[in-house]
Amino acid sequence: MTYSELFEQIQKKQSFLCIGLDSDIDKIPKHLMQKDDPIFEFNKQIIDATHHLCVAYKPNIAFYESQGISGWQSLEKTVLYCRENYSDLFLIADAKRGDIGNTSKMYARAFLETLPFDSITVAPYMGEDSVSPFLEYKDKFVILLALTSNKGAFDFQYFKSQDEGMNLYEKVLLKSQQWGDHTNMMYVVGATKAEYLSDVRKHVPYHFLLVPGVGAQGGSLKEVAEYGMNSHCGLLVNSSRGIIYAGSNEDFADKARLAAEDLQHSMSQLLSNYFD
Numbered sequence: 001m002t003y004s005e006l007f008e009q010i011q012k013k014q015s016f017l018c019i020g021l022d023s024d025i026d027k028i029p030k031h032l033m034q035k036d037d038p039i040f041e042f043n044k045q046i047i048d049a050t051h052h053l054c055v056a057y058k059p060n061i062a063f064y065e066s067q068g069i070s071g072w073q074s075l076e077k078t079v080l081y082c083r084e085n086y087s088d089l090f091l092i093a094d095a096k097r098g099d100i101g102n103t104s105k106m107y108a109r110a111f112l113e114t115l116p117f118d119s120i121t122v123a124p125y126m127g128e129d130s131v132s133p134f135l136e137y138k139d140k141f142v143i144l145l146a147l148t149s150n151k152g153a154f155d156f157q158y159f160k161s162q163d164e165g166m167n168l169y170e171k172v173l174l175k176s177q178q179w180g181d182h183t184n185m186m187y188v189v190g191a192t193k194a195e196y197l198s199d200v201r202k203h204v205p206y207h208f209l210l211v212p213g214v215g216a217q218g219g220s221l222k223e224v225a226e227y228g229m230n231s232h233c234g235l236l237v238n239s240s241r242g243i244i245y246a247g248s249n250e251d252f253a254d255k256a257r258l259a260a261e262d263l264q265h266s267m268s269q270l271l272s273n274y275f276d
Helices: 003-013 030-034 038-053 061-065 069-085 101-114 128-136 168-176 191-203 221-228 252-275
Strands: 017-021 056-059 090-097 119-122 141-147 185-189 209-211 235-239
Touching: 003 252, 017 038, 017 090, 017 252, 030 038, 038 069, 038 252, 056 061, 056 069, 056 235, 061 069, 061 090, 069 090, 090 101, 101 119, 101 128, 119 128, 128 141, 141 168, 141 191, 168 191, 185 191, 191 209, 191 221, 209 221, 221 235, 221 252, 235 252
Parallel strands: 017 056, 017 235, 056 090, 090 119, 119 141, 141 185, 185 209, 209 235
Antiparallel strands: none
């Protein structure tokens, strides 16, 4: 999916919602355990109920890897189900990979070729040669970790260089623009750091930002839009637990749809305010 195609979907659906498929075998409704593949069945019902309200899904790969081969099979079936039934969706592999070049090349092949994701999250701290293999794929995106929403983000990401006078996350934003541009690169910026989005936008005015932390983690959607929206929206705001675990019984998919509708409605209003 291209930059312009993603924006078209945002306009069409009046939504910049990304739903995180952090599908935990210990948290899904118990009645699904009767199914041959409970995780895939859970994902399938969530997707069927919410696909018209979001523009992206983001499976967190750790939840699938933890289940061994069966988890990888659930992941593959989930991705292929989206591709076969809802081809307008932007699919993000939340894998946070990043290693020496030949290893990154294999990671890129795994998630952008073998599994047909549109994008993958990548840790940038091993530098250009660990990121460039992911950028070789046409109409795919690398989503670099820039400013994350966890408490430990303050351990390193805000380290300020005395020579350059900038935080480490700002250095990541600036340096990485030598590797790619807004047509093949995005950045993760946590919603719980919404006040920093205006500073982020000074460095990357045109890129899409993947923003986790709205909902269960307490981030403000209104603040994210205020500080982070650009002329092409430029935001993919992720909600995981607040949507997929909105219900725990047989009506879990309906509850997920209602939770997604609430966010989509708010997003529609924000888009209207910004673009009218």
